Amino acid sequence: MDVDVLVVGAGAAGLALAVDLARRGTRALVVERADGLFPGSRGKGIQPRTLEVFDDLGVHDAIRAAGGPYPVGMIWQDGKRLGEHTMWDETDVQEGSPYHEPWMVPQWRTQEVLFARLTELGGQVAFGRELVGIAQDAEGVTAEFAAGAPVRARYAVAADGGRSTVRRLLGIGMTGETVDPNPILVADVRITGLDRDNWHIFPPADGEGFLAVCPLAGTEDFQLTAQMEDGGPAIDLSLAGLRAVVAARSHLDPADVTEVRWASEFRPRAAMADRFREGRIFLIGDAAHVHSPAGGQGLNTSVQDAYNLGWKLAAVLSGAAREALLGSYEEERLPVAAEMLGLSTRIHRGEARRGAATQQLGLGYRGSSLAxxxxxxxxxxxxxxxxxxxxxxxxxxxxxxxxxxxxxxxxxxxxxxxxxxxxxxxxxxxxxxxxxxxxxxxxxxxxxxxxxxxxxxxxxxxxxxxxxx
The missing domain is CATH 3.40.30.120 (Glutaredoxin)
Incomplete structure (x- = not known):
C-alpha cells in the first residue's frame, strides 16, 4: 500500500480529515484536482460545534485570528438606512458550551489554516491530481489519475464536492430537490462607499432579486450575494457584470465596485447521497450532502463528518478495533445530514430562524450502536x-x-x-x-x-x- 487512507479533495472536509489522521500517525494522502486551494469565501460561517472541533484539532486560535463575529444586518431602501436586521436569534451562554455564536471566516482562509496545520503535522496534499478511475478489492483501493502514477490505499474517502467524481464512479445516487429555482450569484469583491460594520441588505425592488453585501472579517473584501432570474440572461461574472448588478439594486455607483477577486453562480438545492459508504470507500462533506447556504450548515456538517470518521479509520487501521466499527459512520452521520438539510431548506424558505439548532451543539448519536x-x-x-x-x-x-x-x-x-x-x-x-x-x-x-x-x-x-x- 502507498498510504493507509487516500482522501480525494482538499476542501474543508478533506483537510480536516487529513489533520485528524495525521495527528494519529495514520499515513494519508490528500489529492486535489485543482492546482491550489479553493479561492472563494463561499462557506464563511463557523458554527460553535465546529469551533469545538477546531479546538481539538489544534487550529482554533488561528481560526479566531482569521475571522470575526457576524456583523449586524442593515436594511437599505432608496439609499437610506431603514434599520437593523438581526441574523441570529440569541442563545443562552452556558458553562458547558464555550462558544455560543458563529464566527465568520472566509472559506479560503479556513482551508489555509487547515492546510498549514496538516503541513505542520507532516501531512501532504498532491495538487493537480485529477481522479479518473477507482476500484477496490478485499485488501484495498486503487485510484487512477489523468496524469501520474496510480495510488494504492487501504481505504479511500471522497471529499470532492457536490459533483463528486468518486460518487459518480461508484454509481451512488444523489436524491434531493431544488430549494429555489432562481440562481444565486456569489462573489468576493472590493467595494467603496459601504461601511464594514454592517451586513448590507438591499431587498428586492422593481422586479430585481435581493442583493446582500457582507464585509469579510480579516480581509478587505466583501462577499456579494445576489438572487438572479430563473430563465433570465446568462449571468455575467465579470467586473462589468457585477457592477451592473450592484448599480441596479443599490444606491452605489458602478465604479464603487473596484475589483472582483472570485465569482461563481449556483442554484440552491438540498440533496443527499443514497449511501455514505461503498466497501472501503466513504463519502464525506458535499460529496455526501449538498445544502442551501442559508443557515451556514454545509461546511460545518462536512467538517463534522470528517471528525466522526477520522478516529474510526485510525482505530481500525491500527488494529485496535474491528472493521465493524466503520459501519457506525453512515449509521451516525446520515441522519444528522438529513436533519441539517431539512433545517437549511426551512431557513432558506423563511420557515425557520437561525438560532440554537444551527449551532449544532444539540446534535448527537443516542440511537447509535456505539451509544x-x-x-x-x-x-x-x-x-x-x-x-x-x-x-x-x-x-x-x-x-x-x-x-x-x-x-x-x-x-x-x-x-x-x-x-x-x-x-x-x-x-x-x-x-x-x-x-x-x-x-x-x-x-x-x-x-x-x-x-x-x-x-x-x-x-x-x-x-x-x-x-x-
Missing part, C-alpha cells in the same frame, strides 16, 4: 450516552482541556470509582450538574460513548470499540 447507556430512571433532560460531552471547570480541571487529543477519556464525576483502562485517559471531577454523578467514557470526537452509575461494564465496551488501543 451504551446503563443507568436507569434518568430525568428527561439528563445527559445520556450518545450526547455531546459538555465543557466545564470542576476541581481545577477544565473538561475540554482534558478531552483534547486523539484519545478516549474515562470521566468520573462525583467520586464514582473507575477501572484502569490501558491507553485511556482517566479524569476525576467533583459533582457537576451538566453530567450528573457517574462514569462516562468519552469518545475521541467528544461524544459520550458509554455511561454508567459505576464503572462496571466500561472495560468490555472499551474493548469492543478499540478504546485505548
Amino acid at each position: 451504551v447507556e446503563t443507568r436507569t430512571g434518568l430525568d428527561a433532560t439528563a445527559l445520556r450516552a450518545g450526547d455531546r460531552a459538555p465543557d466545564g471547570n470542576r476541581g481545577g480541571v477544565r473538561l475540554f482541556d482534558a478531552f483534547r487529543g486523539p484519545q478516549w477519556t474515562l470521566l468520573s464525576v462525583g467520586g464514582a470509582p473507575v477501572p484502569e483502562l490501558p491507553g485511556v485517559r482517566v479524569v476525576r471531577v467533583p459533582s457537576y450538574e451538566a453530567y450528573g454523578d457517574g462514569v462516562f467514557l468519552v469518545r475521541p470526537d467528544g461524544y459520550v460513548g458509554w455511561a454508567g452509575g459505576t464503572g462496571e461494564g466500561a472495560a468490555a465496551y472499551a474493548a469492543r470499540v478499540g478504546a485505548g488501543g
Whole structure:
C-alpha cells in the first residue's frame, strides 16, 4: 500500500480529515484536482460545534485570528438606512458550551489554516491530481489519475464536492430537490462607499432579486450575494457584470465596485447521497450532502463528518478495533445530514430562524450502536450516552482541556470509582450538574460513548470499540 487512507479533495472536509489522521500517525494522502486551494469565501460561517472541533484539532486560535463575529444586518431602501436586521436569534451562554455564536471566516482562509496545520503535522496534499478511475478489492483501493502514477490505499474517502467524481464512479445516487429555482450569484469583491460594520441588505425592488453585501472579517473584501432570474440572461461574472448588478439594486455607483477577486453562480438545492459508504470507500462533506447556504450548515456538517470518521479509520487501521466499527459512520452521520438539510431548506424558505439548532451543539448519536447507556430512571433532560460531552471547570480541571487529543477519556464525576483502562485517559471531577454523578467514557470526537452509575461494564465496551488501543 502507498498510504493507509487516500482522501480525494482538499476542501474543508478533506483537510480536516487529513489533520485528524495525521495527528494519529495514520499515513494519508490528500489529492486535489485543482492546482491550489479553493479561492472563494463561499462557506464563511463557523458554527460553535465546529469551533469545538477546531479546538481539538489544534487550529482554533488561528481560526479566531482569521475571522470575526457576524456583523449586524442593515436594511437599505432608496439609499437610506431603514434599520437593523438581526441574523441570529440569541442563545443562552452556558458553562458547558464555550462558544455560543458563529464566527465568520472566509472559506479560503479556513482551508489555509487547515492546510498549514496538516503541513505542520507532516501531512501532504498532491495538487493537480485529477481522479479518473477507482476500484477496490478485499485488501484495498486503487485510484487512477489523468496524469501520474496510480495510488494504492487501504481505504479511500471522497471529499470532492457536490459533483463528486468518486460518487459518480461508484454509481451512488444523489436524491434531493431544488430549494429555489432562481440562481444565486456569489462573489468576493472590493467595494467603496459601504461601511464594514454592517451586513448590507438591499431587498428586492422593481422586479430585481435581493442583493446582500457582507464585509469579510480579516480581509478587505466583501462577499456579494445576489438572487438572479430563473430563465433570465446568462449571468455575467465579470467586473462589468457585477457592477451592473450592484448599480441596479443599490444606491452605489458602478465604479464603487473596484475589483472582483472570485465569482461563481449556483442554484440552491438540498440533496443527499443514497449511501455514505461503498466497501472501503466513504463519502464525506458535499460529496455526501449538498445544502442551501442559508443557515451556514454545509461546511460545518462536512467538517463534522470528517471528525466522526477520522478516529474510526485510525482505530481500525491500527488494529485496535474491528472493521465493524466503520459501519457506525453512515449509521451516525446520515441522519444528522438529513436533519441539517431539512433545517437549511426551512431557513432558506423563511420557515425557520437561525438560532440554537444551527449551532449544532444539540446534535448527537443516542440511537447509535456505539451509544451504551446503563443507568436507569434518568430525568428527561439528563445527559445520556450518545450526547455531546459538555465543557466545564470542576476541581481545577477544565473538561475540554482534558478531552483534547486523539484519545478516549474515562470521566468520573462525583467520586464514582473507575477501572484502569490501558491507553485511556482517566479524569476525576467533583459533582457537576451538566453530567450528573457517574462514569462516562468519552469518545475521541467528544461524544459520550458509554455511561454508567459505576464503572462496571466500561472495560468490555472499551474493548469492543478499540478504546485505548
